[in-house]
Amino acid sequence: MTELKPFRIGPIEIDFPVALAPLAGYSDHAFRSICRQQGAAYCTTEMVLDRCATVRRGQQAILLSRGPDEHPLAVQIIGTEAATMAGAARFLAGEGFDVIDLNFACPVNKALRRRRGGYLMQEPAQVVAIVEAVANAVDIPVTLKVRQRFADDDSEDAFWRIARGAKKAGAAGIIVHGRSVEQKYRGSADWNFIGRVKAEFSGTNDWTVMGSGDVLTARAALAMLVETGVDAVCAARGAIGNPWLFRQARDLAAGRPPHVPDLTEQRRMILQHMDLAVDLYGPDKAPRIMRKFGIKYARMHPTPKAVRMAFVAVRTPADWQAVLDRYYGESV
Ligand SMILES: Cc1cc2nc3c(=O)[nH]c(=O)nc-3n(C[C@H](O)[C@H](O)[C@H](O)COP(=O)(O)O)c2cc1C
CATH class of the missing domain: 1.10.1200 (Non-ribosomal Peptide Synthetase Peptidyl Carrier Protein; Chain A)
Incomplete structure (x- = not known):
């Protein structure tokens, strides 16, 4: 049995610390409903481009579609300019999402070419300016998703400037993916780094640290929680095809054998x-x-x-x- 605590994002209390990560092409309303049914207490939409956030038709309407009782739910925004990101956040907060999550982690070439997502790990001051503009534009919690570094041989300096700056600028928490942007999804995630991030901010109650990377099973979810001390972990690839992962994590935490669906x-x-x-x-x-x-x-x-x-x-x-x-x- 591993005693797991609920966690908070700003004023929002979430009863179980294994969440569904944002997954482009996967974490839509249908998949989130299934994961929630199996015990995922906190979910994030896939990323939405800031300048498309106000569009309510076609593919965009589907992307932002959610259930009337689907709470707490974060919506993730990707973009480059602080004013556009803030405008998108204001609109989406008005639509009833509970948390705004900002994507500074996406490693896809198209995003990098357009100076979005992981590209911005190279521009810490711009990331902090975006976080500040968004936090000032909405009265719901704002979080950001960041990778450990941009290039494999970069120092962690940009990460720390972003993390400290974002906290000061009013973000409620950070989701740390323990890989470089260059690494994309290859190799293993650096859990030691994720643990160092949590330790660095351990004295602060109003700053949530969530871990992402290689949470491929329920056992891995619990292992990351125990090894790194983070407030919560996000399951991504591990939940696709196994939405039972969340129930299995609850089972393991309660000392029960993990449920195996026949x-x-x-x-x-x-x-x-x-x-x-x-x-x-x-x-x-x-x-x-x-x-x-x-x-x-x-x-x-x-x-x-x-x-x-x-x-x-x-x-x-x-x-x-x-x-x-x-x-x-x-x-x-
Ligand atoms: C198909 C796919 C789509 C993803 N889409 C997003 C996204 O829209 N926003 C985001 O922040 N991360 C996205 N991610 C990254 C995941 O949220 C997660 O951080 C990453 O997969 C590491 O976790 P894992 O090793 O447990 O899969 C995506 C990952 C995959 C594999």
């Missing part, structure tokens, strides 16, 4: 996920979105290769149902 339960979950995706995207688009989840769900099946191939070939919700009937047992 095929019937997997079937129910995978069907429910498709239903929620159809509600969100419509029957034509949902199968395309769901195929990449199917590939991950297949990992839990006794014949993962065959199931993966079957999910990849899905074109319609009926095809999806047929894969489940074939590999997960007929519905009763």
Whole structure:
């Protein structure tokens, strides 16, 4: 048994310290609903471009779609200019999101070329200016997601300037991904660094430190909490195809064996996920979105290769149902 404490982001109390990370292309309303059902108490949307934040149609409306009771929920914004980021934050706070999270971590080339996301790890003063503008623009908590450094051989100097500056500028907390921007998702995350960040700010109650990187299982979530002392951890790739991770983490923390879903339960979950995706995207688009989840769900099946191939070939919700009937047992 590992006694885990609730954590806070500003005034918001969150009952369990294993959260769902922002995941572009994955952490939509459908997937968040499923993770929440399995015990994820805090979730973040995928990143939204600041100048598109006020658009309420098409893909953008889907991206910002959320449930009426979906709280607490952070919305993540990516951008470059303080005034535009602040405008987006003000609008989204008015829409009812609970926390504004700012992305200074994205390593995707398109973002770097446009001086967004991880690119800004090279411009600490600009990051702090953005945090200050956003914190002044909204009356909900603001957090920022940062990596350890930009290039593999950079010092940690930029990180510390950003972290200290953001705290002073009014941010409520920081999410630390223990990799460099250059490293993207390769290699392992530096948990020792994440622990050092928590230790550096350990005397402060009003500053939440969350860890990200290699929280691939429920056991890893608890291990990061214990080893680094952070207030909370974020599961990202580990939750895709295993939304039970959150329930398993709660089990382990309570000293219970972690719940292992049988095929019937997997079937129910995978069907429910498709239903929620159809509600969100419509029957034509949902199968395309769901195929990449199917590939991950297949990992839990006794014949993962065959199931993966079957999910990849899905074109319609009926095809999806047929894969489940074939590999997960007929519905009763
Ligand atoms: C497909 C994918 C999409 C992601 N999208 C975002 C995003 O929109 N915003 C963000 O801050 N991080 C994003 N991340 C990073 C994750 O939130 C997380 O920090 C990273 O994957 C490390 O955690 P992990 O090793 O447990 O997967 C993404 C990661 C992946 C794999």
